[in-house]
Amino acid sequence: MVRIAIVGTGWQGQGLMSSLKAIEGMELVGACDLNADMLAKVVTKFSVPGYADYGRMLDETKPDGVLICTHPQHRYELVKEAAMRGIPCFIEKPPARDLEGARRISDVLEEYGVMNSVGFMYRYSTALQKAKELIAGRRVALVRSCMLDGLAIRPDSPRWFFDKERSGGPVFDQAIHMLDLSRYLFGDIEAAAGFQGNRTVPKGEDFTVEDSASLTLRYRNGIMQSHTHSWAYNGFRMQLELVSDELDLMLDLGKGTLTGTAGGEPVAYESQDALYRLELEAFGRAIREGNPAWIRSTYADSVRSLAVALSAVQALENGQVAYVEEE
Numbered sequence: 280m281v282r283i284a285i286v287g288t289g290w291q292g293q294g295l296m297s298s299l300k301a302i303e304g305m306e307l308v309g310a311c312d313l314n315a316d317m318l319a320k321v322v323t324k325f326s327v328p329g330y331a332d333y334g335r336m337l338d339e340t341k342p343d344g345v346l347i348c349t350h351p352q353h354r355y356e357l358v359k360e361a362a363m364r365g366i367p368c369f370i371e372k373p374p375a376r377d378l379e380g381a382r383r384i385s386d387v388l389e390e391y392g393v394m395n396s397v398g399f400m401y402r403y404s405t406a407l408q409k410a411k412e413l414i415a416g417r418r419v420a421l422v423r424s425c426m427l428d429g430l431a432i433r434p435d436s437p438r439w440f441f442d443k444e445r446s447g448g449p450v451f452d453q454a455i456h457m458l459d460l461s462r463y464l465f466g467d468i469e470a471a472a473g474f475q476g477n478r479t480v481p482k483g484e485d486f487t488v489e490d491s492a493s494l495t496l497r498y499r500n501g502i503m504q505s506h507t508h509s510w511a512y513n514g515f516r517m518q519l520e521l522v523s524d525e526l527d528l529m530l531d532l533g534k535g536t537l538t539g540t541a542g543g544e545p546v547a548y549e550s551q552d553a554l555y556r557l558e559l560e561a562f563g564r565a566i567r568e569g570n571p572a573w574i575r576s577t578y579a580d581s582v583r584s585l586a587v588a589l590s591a592v593q594a595l596e597n598g599q600v601a602y603v604e605e606e
């Protein structure tokens with residue numbers, strides 16, 4: 280049994296706890312949150328021992344791995360405490376709020392040599408894996424992608440998302456998923472340009488983020504991508520169209536499908552992936568077998584996606600092309 284503890288039991292933390300509870304061979308052994316009401320709620324909901332003191336939780340429960348689900352600016356000490364005890368860390372996305380913070384976390388993971396994984400769960404989509412296989416050895420020239428969600432227009436959305444300082448806004452907090460999986464599929468992104476707007480939800484004291492954005496990305500290998508992002512859409516849509524003289528594919532990550540043609544052959548693939556479950560199973564398997572190869576998003580790699588997201592935000596804010604910092 281792989282024994283897992285969690286810190287940060289808010290929205291995402293609870294989502295992962297629900298997924299974890301359904302996985303055979305993995306067990307939730309402790310939950311920690313600074314918010315006493317939140318902690319009391321999850322202790323009842325998930326029948327798990329609750330801790331206000333993170334270090335005590337790690338020492339008493341001695342987990343095989345820990346899920347770190349706090350906001351990106353509240354991670355370093357939590358990672359360090361786990362790493363010092365040799366405990367593998369699953370860290371939610373975005374990997375940090377800035378590159379300096381990310382490098383500190385990278386350094387501490389490296390110093391103690393603990394296995395790590397970042398919550399870029401789309402990498403575990405079987406439709407995306409199928410696309411990756413079909414792309415191999417074929418040219419992709421252009422990509423058209425979108426990620427449309429309704430966070431900004433749903434009355435029950437957590438307010439911290441709309442504070443630019445805290446969440447970074449739709450491109451930093453959410454488009455980072457698309458930037459990460461695009462890097463995973465197509466290679467390194469070297470530059471970003473774009474525009475942002477508030478056509479639906481105007482900026483104000485308690486809403487300091489863009490509600491939508493349009494980005495253009497250029498890859499080092501010459502691929503170009505146009506990405507549309509919104510938090511002001513009635514529904515959820517997440518798609519990529521990959522086009523060239525050799526393929527014409529539509530990857531729909533909302534529906535889990537891949538359709539079109541590759542090398543002149545028809546492609547029609549459907550999946551029912553539970554992505555949070557798949558990323559946690561991979562983390563558990565890596566721990567059980569002592570083999571990090573099961574993990575598709577390591578912290579060190581996720582820092583490259585963070586660098587792209589930061590450049591995209593910079594491009595939107597300055598209205599100029601932003602070049603992604605070299606490693």
Ligand SMILES: NC(=O)c1ccc[n+]([C@@H]2O[C@H](COP(=O)([O-])OP(=O)(O)OC[C@H]3O[C@@H](n4cnc5c(N)ncnc54)[C@H](O)[C@@H]3O)[C@@H](O)[C@H]2O)c1
Nearest residue numbers: 287288289290291292312313314348349350351353371372
């Ligand atoms: N992968 C995904 O699809 C996905 C979806 C939603 C959120 N997220 C990410 O998950 C992270 C958390 O987001 P959320 O919406 O769950 O936030 P949240 O505000 O709902 O929860 C964060 C929790 O962390 C607790 N916390 C903060 N500092 C702590 C500390 N030092 N010790 C213990 N507890 C502490 C807070 O009290 C709060 O309960 C963010 O980085 C977010 O971007 C990922």
